[in-house]
Amino acid sequence: MTEKREYTGDYADKTLYIPGPTEVREDVIEAMAKPMFGHRMDRMTDLYTTIVEDTKTFLGTDNDVIVLTASGTEFMESAICNLVDENVLVTTCGSFSERQANVAERLGKDVDTLEYEWGQAVKPEDVRATLEKSDTDYDAVTCVMNESSTGVRNPVEEIGDVLADYPDTLFVVDAVSALGGDFVDIDDHGIDVLFTSVQKAFAMPPGLAVCVVSDDAYEREIAAESASWYGGFQRSLDYYDRKGQTHSTPAIPVMLAYRKQMKHMLDEGHHERDRRHREMAEYTREWARDHFDLFPEEGYESQTVSCIENTRDIDVAETIETVSAEYDMVFSNGYGSTLGERTFRIGHMGEHTVESIETLTDAIEDVAGL
Ligand SMILES: Cc1ncc(COP(=O)(O)O)c(C=O)c1O
Structure with missing residues (x-):
C-alpha cells in the first residue's frame, strides 16, 4: 500500500x-501562466493551427500532424488499434519496444516479434528476411527509433526503405526520445506513423504527444472495422480539417508552451x-x-x-x-x-x-x- x-x-x-x-526554457514555462480560455474559441483555433503547421514545417513533412493531450504511449496503443486488423510484426531490442509488443498483445492482435538482445540494434536485412520467409501478411511493422532503455539508435530509415517493397505493410515508428534531437526524413523513408512525447528532445513540459500520419495510414483506419476513439487518426484529422481544433479539451497551458518552444525550434x-x-x-x-x-x-x-x-x-x-x-x-x-x-x-x-x-x-x- x-x-x-x-x-x-x-x-x-x-x-x-x-x-x-x-530542461525547459524559462520563457516556455512562463508561456503557460495565462488566464484560461475555451477550447472552442477562435483563440484556440489560432493556437492549435499554429502548433500543428509549425510542427509540419519543422519536420519538413507533407504528412498530417496530430498534437494530442496524452503521453507518447497513447500512440503506441492507438497506432495498433487503428492500423492492425490481425497481424503485426514488432521488432524488439529493449524495454520500450517490448512494451510495444505487450500493448499489441493486450489489444488481442496476433503479434510476431523479431527479437534482439538488449543493446543490439534492429537490422534492416533481418526485417526483410523475416518478411520474405513469412506466410503472414503483416498489417504493420513497428520499430523504436531510439531505445531509451539501452541507448540504441535503430536504422529506421533503412527499415522504412525495406518496407517500401511491402506496400500493404505500414511502418510505425516510436520516435519518443529521438524526434527533435536526431534528424529523420519521415516522408522519404515511407514512415506511416511516427510518434513522440514532447517532454523529451522537444524540451517542453509533459502532457502532449505528437503523431505524424501518412495518407495510407489514414485510409487504412477509415477502412477498418474498429479503431481507437480518443487516439483515432481520422477523428483528430477530420476535426482539424473542419475546425482547426482538437476533438476534446486539450491541455491548453502545455499547448501555449508548445507554441513558444516550437518557434525556438524553428529558429534553430x-x-x-x-x-x-x-x-x-x-x-x-x-x-x-x-x-x-x-x-x-x-x-x-x-x-x-x-x-x-x-x-x-x-x-x-x-x-x-x-x-x-x-x-x-x-x-x-x-x-x-x-x-x-x-x-x-x-x-x-x-x-x-x-x-x-x-x-x-x-x-x-x-x-x-x-
Ligand atoms: C522510446 C520510448 N517509447 C515510449 C516511451 C513512453 O513515453 P511516455 O512516457 O511519454 O508515454 C518512452 C518513455 O521514456 C520512450 O523512451
Missing part, C-alpha cells in the same frame, strides 16, 4: 540529464538541432570510452541518450544520489532490474549543449573519483 507523502513545494531545482523530462532548424545533438553525443561517447564503455552495439549509439556500461563497478545509485545532493544535477541509472547498476544513462537532449553536458561529466568524475 502506498502512503500519502505530502507535496511540500519545498524542493531544490535540479538540472535534468535524464532521458526525459528534460531541424538540421541544426541534429548537429548540436550529434556534438553532445560525440562528446559524451568519448568521455564514456575514456572512463567506462558504451553499452549499445558499436555504430548504433543514440544521439540523445547515452547508455554507459559500468565497467568500473561504481555504485551507480550512490553516485546519482551524491551528484544530485552536491551539484543539483540528475542523471539516470540503467533501466529496470537487469541494467540498473550495470549501466547508467545520460540524457543529452533538448536545451543542453556540450558545455552543460561537460558540467555533469565533471561532477561525475569528482564524485566517482575518476
Whole structure:
C-alpha cells in the first residue's frame, strides 16, 4: 500500500540529464501562466493551427500532424488499434519496444516479434528476411527509433526503405526520445506513423504527444472495422480539417508552451538541432570510452541518450544520489532490474549543449573519483 507523502513545494531545482523530462526554457514555462480560455474559441483555433503547421514545417513533412493531450504511449496503443486488423510484426531490442509488443498483445492482435538482445540494434536485412520467409501478411511493422532503455539508435530509415517493397505493410515508428534531437526524413523513408512525447528532445513540459500520419495510414483506419476513439487518426484529422481544433479539451497551458518552444525550434532548424545533438553525443561517447564503455552495439549509439556500461563497478545509485545532493544535477541509472547498476544513462537532449553536458561529466568524475 502506498502512503500519502505530502507535496511540500519545498524542493531544490535540479538540472535534468535524464532521458526525459528534460530542461525547459524559462520563457516556455512562463508561456503557460495565462488566464484560461475555451477550447472552442477562435483563440484556440489560432493556437492549435499554429502548433500543428509549425510542427509540419519543422519536420519538413507533407504528412498530417496530430498534437494530442496524452503521453507518447497513447500512440503506441492507438497506432495498433487503428492500423492492425490481425497481424503485426514488432521488432524488439529493449524495454520500450517490448512494451510495444505487450500493448499489441493486450489489444488481442496476433503479434510476431523479431527479437534482439538488449543493446543490439534492429537490422534492416533481418526485417526483410523475416518478411520474405513469412506466410503472414503483416498489417504493420513497428520499430523504436531510439531505445531509451539501452541507448540504441535503430536504422529506421533503412527499415522504412525495406518496407517500401511491402506496400500493404505500414511502418510505425516510436520516435519518443529521438524526434527533435536526431534528424529523420519521415516522408522519404515511407514512415506511416511516427510518434513522440514532447517532454523529451522537444524540451517542453509533459502532457502532449505528437503523431505524424501518412495518407495510407489514414485510409487504412477509415477502412477498418474498429479503431481507437480518443487516439483515432481520422477523428483528430477530420476535426482539424473542419475546425482547426482538437476533438476534446486539450491541455491548453502545455499547448501555449508548445507554441513558444516550437518557434525556438524553428529558429534553430531541424538540421541544426541534429548537429548540436550529434556534438553532445560525440562528446559524451568519448568521455564514456575514456572512463567506462558504451553499452549499445558499436555504430548504433543514440544521439540523445547515452547508455554507459559500468565497467568500473561504481555504485551507480550512490553516485546519482551524491551528484544530485552536491551539484543539483540528475542523471539516470540503467533501466529496470537487469541494467540498473550495470549501466547508467545520460540524457543529452533538448536545451543542453556540450558545455552543460561537460558540467555533469565533471561532477561525475569528482564524485566517482575518476
Ligand atoms: C522510446 C520510448 N517509447 C515510449 C516511451 C513512453 O513515453 P511516455 O512516457 O511519454 O508515454 C518512452 C518513455 O521514456 C520512450 O523512451
